[in-house]
Every structure is written in structure tokens, then in C-alpha cells.
Amino acid sequence: MAGAKEIRTKIRSVQNTQKITRAMEMVAASKMRKAQDRMHAARPYAAKMRSVVAHVSAASLEYRHPFLIEREVKRVGYIVVSSDRGLCGGLNNNLFRMLIADIGQWHDNEIGVDFCTIGNKALMFFNRFGANIVSQATHLGDAPSIESLIGTVKVMLDAYSDGNIDRLFLVYNDFVNSMTQSPAVEQLLPREPSVDEEVKHHWDYIYEPDSKEVLDQLLTRYIEALVYQGVVENAASEQAARMVAMKAASDNAGELIDELQLAYNKARQAAITQELSEIVSGAAAV
Amino acid sequence: MAMTIHVDIVSAETEIFSGTANMVFAPAQMGEVGIAPRHAPFITRLKAGQVRVQNEGKEEQVFYVSGGVLEVQPHVVTVLSDTALRADDIDEAAALEAKKRAEDAIVNRQSEFEYAKAKAELAEAVAQLQALNKIRKALR
Numbered sequence: 001m002a003g004a005k006e007i008r009t010k011i012r013s014v015q016n017t018q019k020i021t022r023a024m025e026m027v028a029a030s031k032m033r034k035a036q037d038r039m040h041a042a043r044p045y046a047a048k049m050r051s052v053v054a055h056v057s058a059a060s061l062e063y064r065h066p067f068l069i070e071r072e073v074k075r076v077g078y079i080v081v082s083s084d085r086g087l088c089g090g091l092n093n094n095l096f097r098m099l100i101a102d103i104g105q106w107h108d109n110e111i112g113v114d115f116c117t118i119g120n121k122a123l124m125f126f127n128r129f130g131a132n133i134v135s136q137a138t139h140l141g142d143a144p145s146i147e148s149l150i151g152t153v154k155v156m157l158d159a160y161s162d163g164n165i166d167r168l169f170l171v172y173n174d175f176v177n178s179m180t181q182s183p184a185v186e187q188l189l190p191r192e193p194s195v196d197e198e199v200k201h202h203w204d205y206i207y208e209p210d211s212k213e214v215l216d217q218l219l220t221r222y223i224e225a226l227v228y229q230g231v232v233e234n235a236a237s238e239q240a241a242r243m244v245a246m247k248a249a250s251d252n253a254g255e256l257i258d259e260l261q262l263a264y265n266k267a268r269q270a271a272i273t274q275e276l277s278e279i280v281s282g283a284a285a286v
Numbered sequence: 287m288a289m290t291i292h293v294d295i296v297s298a299e300t301e302i303f304s305g306t307a308n309m310v311f312a313p314a315q316m317g318e319v320g321i322a323p324r325h326a327p328f329i330t331r332l333k334a335g336q337v338r339v340q341n342e343g344k345e346e347q348v349f350y351v352s353g354g355v356l357e358v359q360p361h362v363v364t365v366l367s368d369t370a371l372r373a374d375d376i377d378e379a380a381a382l383e384a385k386k387r388a389e390d391a392i393v394n395r396q397s398e399f400e401y402a403k404a405k406a407e408l409a410e411a412v413a414q415l416q417a418l419n420k421i422r423k424a425l426r
Contacts, residue, residue, distance in 0.1 A: 044301040048294060048364050052329075052357045059327070090415060097408050104405075116388075123391055129404040135384040136391055146298045146369055151380025158381065208316050208330035217331055218355050221366060228298055252422075 004271065007264040011257055018253035024087070025246035031142055032178065032239035038143065039175060039232045046229040049222050056218065057193055059204045063211040066161060067219045070190050075112040077134075077156050077165035078103070079188070081172035081230050082122035083238040084139055089245035091173060091238060092121045095183040099171050102185055114165055116156050118149070118231060134159065144235060146228045153227050157220060160189050168223075172230035173237035179244065181237035186230075188223055289323040293339055295349055295365040302349060302367065303339065310363050311338040312356050319356075321363055328358040337365055 057068055080099065082092050106113055117123045117136045126133055135155035140148055159165045168189040173181045207214050293310055295303040310321045313335030321328075337349045354367040 038299070041300040042298060044294070044304075045296040045298045045366065048296050048366060052355070052364055052366065055327075055357070055359065056329070093408065093411055093415075096404075097412060100405050100408055125404075127391060131404075133388045133391070135381070136388040137384060138387075150377055151382070151384040154377055154381035155384050203327060205327045205329040208314055208319075208328070214329050214331055214355070218329070218366075221355065221368070225298055 004267045021249040028243035035236035049225045073166045076167045077114045079116045080122040081234045082119035084120040088242040091241040098183040172234045175236040178240045291323040297367040309340040
């Protein structure tokens, strides 16, 4: 029975792999549900932030905050949100590919780019190519807290305030549904007014203590909220992508096992036939 | 019917309260403020303290905030509450730490971002993935 034993060992090894991928699939599915809940929980704050900041930009302000003013671009910053771990299909690669295409336009005009990476994959990727990483955060875990992002984001905001960068973008995977995640680039600074905002009449807030301090805090929180939203969306995307990737891996392992099983059965049958014919011919000789 | 005002209290990680009220009290930076319906547009920083929401039955609901921003429009009050403890020096320390982490993580940095190399390597990875897909389809 030559070969049969090897095939059996191979089947067993593939079965073990399949067990692992199936377990990972189920873990990812349950984590995805939790990540989705967190994503939905974070939405009201981001939505309220957006509407308050929309009000602020619509009001005729006595003080124009630098975060709202467009200026000439000499250097740009990117906050890149990625996953910490691999085995999630093309999720990170797709994101980086789109990002590289986006950076191309700055590269062609010889405009420098600074990076702020969130997640291990982005850090490793940009580190390998010698990108200028000014701040980073990794290992945020399954339940990222906004606290762990404050410092990382502040570095970029300070760079903007000091004039080191003139535009700031956020790059992350947008969670569309569990089968679809699309990489997204969003301009954070200066804030782009949305289309439906138009000044109907001139009014302004009463500020306490004064407009500069209030706006400083408000706009910092605004950017943090958007980045946090990106991080939780990306976390949900990661789990969804992993679930799909692991499902595909389990299916492939199943197919492989079927094929190997067929080969094993054939080898076994061939061995039996051979043995029988040997016995028959032996008996005939006697 | 008495005039009411819509109140939303949200924090970055969850929605805390949404409903109507007769009056809202909040710990503004320069002293507690009471907001009645049709208040003029108003925006202020909050310090740590209690936000009290008085509903039509004069009952009060109390929420704790550790800081944040209060925005008032004539019929809507929005409390954007902080979840984390915030102070300028704490933020500064966190920023420094994030910078330091980045510097520690960077090994053998080249002078300029090798754009062409990154693009080529990604193109290769994508080509590999496409080839794999093709092989997989062909096998089926």
C-alpha cells in the first residue's frame, strides 16, 4: 500500500489546518458583531460633532480658526489606520494601494508627506520604505479607546498649527457591510464645508470664555472624533475581512481533503487488487 | 403646552441621553448655566460636574461629565462630553509619547520616502493575489 499512508498523514494535517481556520472564522464573526456595536455607538457623537462644527463654520465668526482656513500646500500629513494583525485578506494591501496612488499626486509635485500610523501593519509598511513617520499607535486591541489616540492625533494637529503640514488626511477602511469594505481618504484639515451648508443669515454664538479657546477645544475634539470613528470602522472591517478570508480558507481545505480522500481510496483499492491477483496467481501455480 | 427644548448628551464612545426637557443645567467653565427653551446661540466649554436635565414633570435626571463642550441652538442643546480625563499637560505628555514611539519604531530610515519601491512592491503583491485567484478559478 505504497503512498496510502502518506496521503492519510496529509489528510490529517489539512484537517487540523481546517479546524484552526474554522475556529478563527467563528471568533472573527463574534468579534465583528461587537465591533459593529461599537461603531454604531460612536456614530451619534461624530454626527453631533459634525453638525456643531457645521454650525460653527456657518456662523460669522469674530475669530477665524486656522483649522477652517485653506492655505497653500507645501507639505501634507496622513493619518493611516490599519489593522494590527494579518490574515484578513487584501484589506490592508488594498488600503495601501489606494493611499500610494493618492500620495502619487503630492510626489509628482515634490510635496513632502508626513505619516501618522495607527496599527502595526501601517507602521511596518511605511517603515520599510523609509517614510517619515512622526507619530504612531499600535495594539489598540479589540475595543479601542479614544484616550489611546489623543496623543497620536495631537502630534499631527500641532504640526498643522505650527505650519509644518498644510493639509491633513485620514485613511481607513470604511465598513459598508460584512462582505464589503472600501478604503476611504477623508480630508480632515482644513475642514471642507459640505455642499448643503450655505449662509442664510448672519449670526454668531455667545462664547464663554472666548471664541478662540472654545473653538480650539471644539475643533480638537472634532478631529479626534473623526479619527476615532475611522478606527472603529476599520476594526469592524478587519474582523469582517478576516471572517471572509477564513471562510474561504476553510472551504479550500474542505476541497483539498475531498481530493486527497479520493486519491487515498484509489491507492487503497489498487493495493487490494494487486494483493488478490498475487494470491490467485500463487494458488494457480500450486 | 409648556415650551420644551431637545437635549442630546453624547460621548465619543456612546450616546448617553436624548430627549426633551424644560430646562438644562450644565457646569460651564465660568460658572453653572441654566438653559431654557429659545436661548440664544451659545457655545461654551464644560468643566467636570453634573449636567441636570429637568423634564416636563419637573423631575431631574443627573449625568456626570468630566468636561466637554456645550452647544445651544434655540431648540436644541447638545452636550459633547469627554470620556477621558483631559488637561493640556496630560495631552502634551501623550503627544510626546506617541512621537517617541514613532522614533523608536523606525529603524534604518532612508532619507526620503521610496515612493517607487513601495509602488512596485504593492503592484507585485496585487499581481500575486490576482494570479492566485486565477489559479483557483481554473481548478474549479
